[in-house]
Amino acid sequence: MHEVTGNRAGLKPSEISALERIYRRRVAPNEIVSAELAGFLCEVSRGLARQIGILISRQGTVEHVIVGDASGLVLPEVGRLRAGHGRFRGLRLVHTHLRNEALSRDDLVDLALLRLDLVAAVGVNHEGRPADLHVAHLLPPREGKSPWVLLAPTPFFRSDIDFAQTIEALEEEFDRMVPSGRATRDGERALLVVAEIGKMRGHSESRVRSLPPSAAAEHRGRVWEPSQGSQVRIHELRELCRTAGIEVVDVAVQRRPEPDPRYLIGRGKLEDVLVRAMQYDAGVLIFDPDLTPGQAHSIASFTDLKVLDRTILILDIFAQRARSRDAKLQVELAQLRYRLPRLQEENTMMSRLVGGIGGRGPGETKLEIGRRRARERLHRLEKEIEQTRRQRAGRRSARKERGLPVVAIVGYTNAGKSTLLNSLTGSDVLVEDKLFATLDPTTRRLRFPRERELILADTVGFIRDLPKDLAQAFHATLEELDDADLLLQVVDASDADRDAQITAVERILKDLDLAETPRLLVYNKVDRLLPEQKSILEDGGRNLVISALERKSVLPLLAAMEEALWREGHEVRSNYELPSTDDSELPTD
């Protein structure tokens, strides 16, 4: 069925059928549009006082006829969905401009987002004949360069652009710039989209709205820098991506007083982002802060890219890293909880929306399952987790009977918790310079001189702004903490974000009802500090300052632990001595 779409309201049946007859026309391969067809479009356009647009295939057939209003038209969903491969869609837009005006921002955005072969506007003169031909096409991605080029308008009948040659040359250029091997690369390429919500200081975004996207982006880039807080978040998001094996090709930041209810960022900015994603050949957008289910859906219906947010990314990393059955169950539960409100029965967007990077789920759940099955699975998981929780509780109470105090190592992810466990107990727990290296809690026994013994537990790292119900899903991993007699809060002293991380960890401890548990703050990685920074941090011996990599430096911590524990009512002895400071005799399991 060859239908005329768009602004048909008020058109007479005879006018509609005249437009429908355009579908019978053919255009020669080397022409953008034939002179007769252009003439016809101008005449009808002027008669109706509306733009008329057609999408023409490489074969020269008319694939769509669209009616607009006096100043623009809305293209049909020519499959925003990725139509096979190739850089271009194999369709060009030819439409009329009633006042012979230049190509609009919308024309250029359509060109980029729909990856049209090119976009052409035929200006209409006062006699209803073709005036100028305005043409733009895409350019291969180049740092800081516009994604498209506008050719100088020429009188329609003097224009000598050979369409077939132009598009062939362009495709070759694109192939040279962006090797096709990229399509089969291992890792994903992502563009980060960060909204800085809060008071607007200085420049307002709205002033740059009317510029074409790339110019607007450059303009913005000059006007303000993301705040300190945003920079920290962006850094963290990059680290998360690195951990997940995702390459970050670009970061877009928008400052706004309130999140946009539909798209988180403004629609114009989102178009910007999509153009850039296209330019960089990115397949994934990662939003921070997290998207509401509604936002996720609106964005996914706007683009065919994968739409993720920070929490989905974190869950994906958890899924990649979970080893034990417990951890797998918990990650899967957390994923389902996050995804359930985003699931819609029979929704094709779904796998892009909720599938994470590789559609990874640690368990047997196919992430494409519908709502009902997801709910069933969720209940089953909850039951299973409850069962294993009881088993663990049994093991813990057996331990309790033996009266061993429990010390749990907590802290921000990558602070060095596992490294500390290793150096205190001479173990060999996985340590990695990546986020969330530890998902499965490890416990080790640590023996002090004079028969004193304790259980040392490593835990999953904390991170700011993990949604509360997800934190809950990990509660089982953190149960160790409920029984802890003492917490060692490990801080990466060398991280610029140190203080905010301490605050984030303290907030989570409070959420977990652990604010009252005795706690030692341990500044780690001080080998990375300058001597004067280190001595400020030591504060005349008031702070525990260590380098978990150097076993000797943890001795004062051991002393402090022993003191805290056996003074906290376990068994106070007066003839107490510090453990030996001889490194070779450092107590181990």
Ligand SMILES: Nc1nc2c(ncn2[C@@H]2O[C@H](COP(=O)(O)OP(=O)(O)OP(=O)(O)O)[C@@H](O)[C@H]2O)c(=O)[nH]1
């Ligand atoms: N320079 C230096 N690096 C350290 C120190 N302690 C740990 N690291 C490094 O920091 C990185 C993270 O260490 P982990 O022990 O895995 O950190 P974690 O807190 O267990 O991290 P997650 O389990 O991912 O939350 C590793 O590359 C360690 O080698 C230290 O005292 N000094």
Ligand SMILES: [Mg+2]
């Ligand atoms: Mg660890």
